[in-house]
Every structure is written in C-alpha cells, then in structure tokens.
Amino acid sequence: MIMSRIPAAPGEAQGNLTDRLLAGLPAEAVLTDPDVTASYAHDMASFCPAGSPAVVVLPRTVEQVQHVLRTATALRVPVVAQGARTGLSGGANATDGCIVLSLTRMDRILEISPVDRIAVVEPGVVNADLARAVGEHGLSYPPDPSSWETCTIGGNIGTASGGLCCVKYGVTAEYVLGLDVVLADGRLMSTGRRTAKGVAGYDLTRLFVGSEGSLGVVVRAVLGLRPKPPRRLVLAAEFASAAAACDAVCRIMAGGHVPSLLELMDRTTVRAVNDLARMGLPESTEALLLAAFDTADPAADLAALGALCEAAGAGQVVPADDAAESELLLEARRLSLPALEAVRGTTMIDDVCVPRSRLGDLIEGVERIAGKYRLTIGVVAHAGDGNTHPTVCFDAADPDESRRARESFDEIMALGLELGGTITGEHGVGVLKKEWLAREIGPVGVEMQRAVKQVFDPLGILNPGKLF
Template identity: 60%
Template sequence: MGLTDDLAAALGDRVLTDPDVLETYRRDEADLCPAGVPLAVVRPRSTADVVQVVRIAGGYGVPIVPQGARTGLAGGANALDGCVVLSMTAMTDILEIDPVNRLAVVQPGVVNSAISAAVAEHGLTYPPDPGSWESSTIGGNVSTDAGGMCCVKYGVTSRYVLGLEVVLADGEVLRTGRRTAKGVAGYDLTKLFVGSEGTLGVITEITLGLRPVPGVSRGLAAIFPTTAAAGAAVTSIVAGGHTPSLLELLDRTHLAAIEAYRPQGLPTDAAALLLAAVDTADHELEGIAALCRAAGATEVHVATDEAETVGLLAARRLAHPAMERLGKLIIDDVAVPVSRLAELLDGIDRIAAEHAVTIGVVGHAGDGNMHPNIVVTEDNVPACQAAFDEIMALGLALGGTCSGEHGVGLLKRDWLARELGPVGVRVHHAIKAALDPRGLLNPGKVIPAP
C-alpha cells in the first residue's frame, strides 16, 4: 500500500491518477511559471473528504496544492512534482442564502457568476467581479483576494468575506468570523486566510456578505491621444469626488488585439480608451464626461441606456483572451496610488521602448491597479523578464504594491519580499510555521523559504 492506494481506499473515484488527466492539472494560466507533475489529483465533495486527504498526505509527508478553476495569473495553483493536487471544483453547493442578514454560505467550487445569479433572485448582489467571473471559483477568488471592474466603488473580495471554514495542515477544522454585521472579538483570522493562496489552510466553506442590487448603470467611453492623458483624467475624476462604479483603461495594444479577436468598431488609432460607469444620478456621469474632455479626450461617447452601457463594457472582458492570441504573456498586477497613475503609465511606455518589447496596458484605473501584459516570443524572454522587473520596481517606487488582485503565487514572491522588508518577511514565516510547521500546504508560493 502507498499514498495513492490509501487515498483511493478512502475516497474512491474522487482520486485521479491517469497520466493524461494529471497533465491537465499541472498549472494555472500564468505563462513562464514552473509547474510539476502531481502524483494524484483528488476532487473532494465535502469538508470530511478534505480532512481525509490532508491527514493521509500528511502521514506520508507529501505536499498538497489546493486548486480552483486554475484561472489564476501568478502560478499560485501550479503543481509540484509528486504532490497531491486538491481540486475543489466538485464542491459546488450554495448552502444558504439569507436575504434578511444579506449573506450567502457557499462551498469553494461555486463559480462567481453562479453566486451572482442565485442571489439576484432575492434582490441582492455579490459585487466582486473578476474578469474570469464566469469561470473562476469563489474559493480561488477568496484565496487570492480577487478584485474586478467594480472594485473602484465596491471593493475587493476581502470586504465581503464574513467567515470561513478551513481545514488546517494537521486535519483539524477551524471556523472563523461570524454572521453578524459587527464583530471585533479576537484576532481577525478570516482576513488572515483571505489572500493566503492555500499556504495556511484549505478553505472548504465561505460566508459572504451581500448588498442590494444597485441602480441602473450608465456608462461612457472616452478616447485619449496618450495613456498619460487618460491617467490624468482618472486623477481628476477621483479628486473631484466622483464615485464611478467602474473606471477602466485600455491602451492601443489592447484595442487592436480586441478588434482583431472580435471586431466591434473600437478606435484602434487611439492611444487609450477610458470606460466609466455610474449607478447613481445621471449628473455624475455628465461630470465625469466633462473632466475627460478637460483632460484632453478627443471624443466622449455617453451611453443612452443600460443596454448600450453593457455593450461598451463587453470589450473590456475580452482583453485577456484577445491578448493571449499574440503569444505567451507575463502579466503584471501593479497597483499605485491613483495620484501616481500617469507616472506609472508613462514609465511603462518608456520601459517597453527601452527593451523593444510589446506591452499592452489594461486595468482598473479608478483604483490605480494596472495590468501591463508583456508579450513573450521565443527570442525575447530575457528582455521581457527585465521589463517585468522594471515595472515591479517602478510600482514600488511610486508607493505601490506588487499585486493588486491576482495574488503573488510564484511570479511575484521575490518582489513581495522586497515590498515587505525583512521584518515583514520574518512575520510571514512565523505565521506559516505556526499553521503549517512541515511546510506541506502549497509550498514555495507567496513567500520565499527562510
């Protein structure tokens, strides 16, 4: 008997060992991050299943890599050679929707959009909407503290996680948080696990806060002659006290890629397109339009109704698949103070020119979170890596962070160490050692080994 035999005896057909199947579970969508071949993939259906996997694998000293839908962009779900992949995608139950207390209790394998659809029947909404919302699972969203286009007004995932059920490295089950609107008793263990990317425990149940459905959304599209001018418009919109529900930027590279992927009449000769939406009074949208013109927009198109607004925003959700057609991508996730956004955009243009690489910039301009997409070819990998590192350094120099919403994974762990400093790194190591003393949960991710 060995590990796979013990797993199969305990969990039956939920254990997968076929080599062709294992190959499909090796990695997430981060190009150029290393990935190993797992010894087995297990697809639990309950917390009890997860407990068994953790205890059996722990008995053999074998690492466990939790996975959701593998839509991540930082290598956080990549397998290690000989590990057990714990795929949470079969845990798909929405256990409870409580419209009075405005919360939902769900398993980690529920797809983000499925939660939105289910709670909409009760006049409620779950605001975080990552670009992969129709395929990414809530467990992965929680593990990376995912964001999305509406985060400029409504915030990222962590704002809505009220409590968790977590299987710890020794197989014990921990419940964190509460169902009340207020609660400050004890350390905030819920926030500790949100964004920890499976390195501290395996999330098996999530209690989410909900909000009433917002008002009708209206949007606009503003065309700019430079990305820096678009960045200046964003700064003036925020400084002017406006609260758009969405404020997104796409540069020329993305506009051309999207138009080639799915033609819809985008202005491919523009340097940047700024998309804005509001779900409050129409006069706020008019104020945003005026500020765009004042910042140098050559054209501002205001949608006449919600349907037209949805049409304007459809292009934004095509950004990633459109860019993937250009080649492998290194996707940055730098966030800076909004007041430094124009400097970041200018700096990215300079870095692209200096290294002679194609970098398309898209992102959540309203909260300063940009995604420079570096297009990798067979002969420019060193130049692309250098450009990635310089963008990371620029973001930190502007008072920003190495990850606004994609997580750290493998891609940015060295940059996280620079951002944290030696004391911050030591505290991270201490927390990891306390909860996972043998280092078996998603090892090598988020923070470099001591």
C-alpha cells in the same frame, strides 16, 4: 527552509499514498492516471515551474478533505489546493509528488439570507453562479474578476481577487465574513462570524484571505451581500494621450465621484482590440477611459463625469443611452486580454497597483520599457483604484523574446515599487512574484510571515514553494 522537510512520493510511496487516500474516499474521487493528473499541474501563468502530482483528489465533503489532510500529514506529502486554475501567478501549480486537492466538486450554495444579507457557500461555487443566484433575491455579490464565469469562490478567497467594480464596491476580502478551514493536520477550524459586526479576537478570517492555500484549506465561506444596484450606464471618453486620461481619473476621484467602474485602455490595447474584433475604435486614440454609474440617476452622473473628461482634454465623450449601448461600450474592455494574446500568441499579465496619482507615470514607464525590450506591452487598468495590468506580448517559442519578456516584466514590478505601489493588486504572489514579495515587505516582514506559516503548517506541506 520548510520545503526541505517534504519527501517526494514516487514508486512504493505513491502506492501507499493512494491506498491510504482510498481508505476514506470513493474511487472516482482519486485520480492517478499520469495523463489526467498532468492536466492539473498548473494554472494560467507563464514562466512558472510546475511539478508532477502523485495524485489528484476531488472531494465532495468536509470530512473527505479532512481525511486527505490527515493522510498528507501522516505521510509528509505536500498538498496543493486548487479551484478552477484561472490564476495568473502560479499559485495553484503542483509540486513534484504532491496531492492536488481540487475543490471544484464542493460547489453547493448552502444558504442565501436576504435578511442577514449573507450567502454561505462551498469553495467550488463559481463566482458568476453565485452572482446569478443572489440576484434572484434582489441582492448582489460585488467581487467580479475578469474570469468570473469560470473562477471559483475558493480561488477568489485564496488570491484575494478584485475585479472591474472594485472602485466602488471593494475586493473579496471585504465580503468574506467567516470561514471554515481544514488545517494541515486535518482539524476543522471556524473563523469570523455571520453577523454584520464582530471583533472577537484576532481577525483570522482576513489572514486566510490571500494566503493562497498555504495556511489551510477553505471548505466553507460566509459572504456578505449587498442590495442589487440600479441599472448601469457607461460612458467612453477618448484622449490624445495617456497622461490626459490619467488626469481625468484624478479629477474624477478628487471631485468625490463614485463610479461603479472606471477602466482605462492604452493605445496598444485599443489597436489590438480593433485588430481582433474590427470594433472601429479611432486609430488616433492614445487612451480610452470607460466609466459607469449604477446610481438612481446615472445619466446625470455621467454628464458630470463627462465634463471633467472634457476639461482634462478628451477629444470625444460618448455616454450610453441604455443598457444595450452600455454593454457594447464595455465589450472593448472585455476583449482586451484576448486581443493582446493574439498579438504574439502568449502573454504575461502583470497586476502592479500604484497610487492613483501615479497612474500616468506607470503607463509612461511601461511604454519606455516596451521600447527598451522591443516588445509589445499593452496596459489595461482598473483606473479607479490604480490597479494596472501591463500585458507583455511575446512568442513563447522564441527564447530571446521570452527572455526579454521576463526581464521587462520584472522591470515593470520594480517601477511599481518605485512609484509607491505594490507588486500585486489582485492576482497574488504564487511562484511568479515570490522574489518580489521579499523586496516589497523586507526581511522583517518575510520573517514574520514565515513565522505565521510555521504556526499553521509546521511540516510545511501546504502549497510549498509559494509566496516565499
């Protein structure tokens, strides 16, 4: 295995590493206090092992990143690149003796071009900050992960993030036009373009999107932008069963409608939100569907969508009249994950994605799994693209409950594959799902991916132990 070539860096080796790093970095950019470095050891995923970094480096320039990678190559020290550590798969977790390369201080928006409809940014730019900045130019950057107020563009690129608006606008990969990447040996490579079209050579840009820092370190990104959409209006539809709500989703998509948002909450999630925020959602609700349009006439589009929901058996359909009402309706969806976390104190958030036509089967299967393992498992979903987030609630202090949580999580992933889906729609593989990646892509697929890794990172120093 590639990882076997990487030695740890304790004692004298750590001192040598620190000295070598300080030769090309300011002192404030190199952190060695164990109490400080420990805080960089892991992201937000449960059940993912994390090692102890030898040092944390916070560069501000491309040249400083190059110095870090050259040093790491010379000393054969692993490097784990990080953004805001909001990930949910352990993809940013440290390995013992590694350099944690935190890119949060490379946070400049270098260019916004309304004519070319692009933004050029450093990896530490926060998603929401970019959205606000381009909004001042009448533009939008559509990818909007739930953690958009804190997550960084570099992290979004590393995990190929999605978000609530993917059903209409697509995911991160569709907006990354070009990249500057520092390779494992410190060389700087540019991929892609800043033009609207371009097919010169292999698409290395797409290769880096979703690679979780295992092929190189992104230091600059050219991102595509869109015109800022009109105002958004939201509709909420209440159903007596998850199957009926999923039928409505199928009717909406088959009817050619293009909502900007189509989200589903199962009964467990609805009740958890009620318990947390006293929102007054009907306790009889088995599934709540939220839809939005940002078209020229969103009210008319919502009316047509509401009719389809009623035809599928919705007991109540509530369209918003204005932006304020729309935000109120979306508040329940935004509170879903905090509400589920409050149930038992800890959650494991899956992101199995299935064909839209199998969404109902996935939700019914999760309910069976919850009963089998005697656990609370809520499901929220980006229903418009079949990306579900079964969220296992458990007490991390209870070993038996933790074991059942992990087993239920694995069973949900198996169910997703059985339904023709994938183990991850937007959170990445990291540590949490690397065994499942092998099941999904098969031995030949793993062999080819390892071969790609070998080309870009022959010493295996970039984020070792992740993906496969």
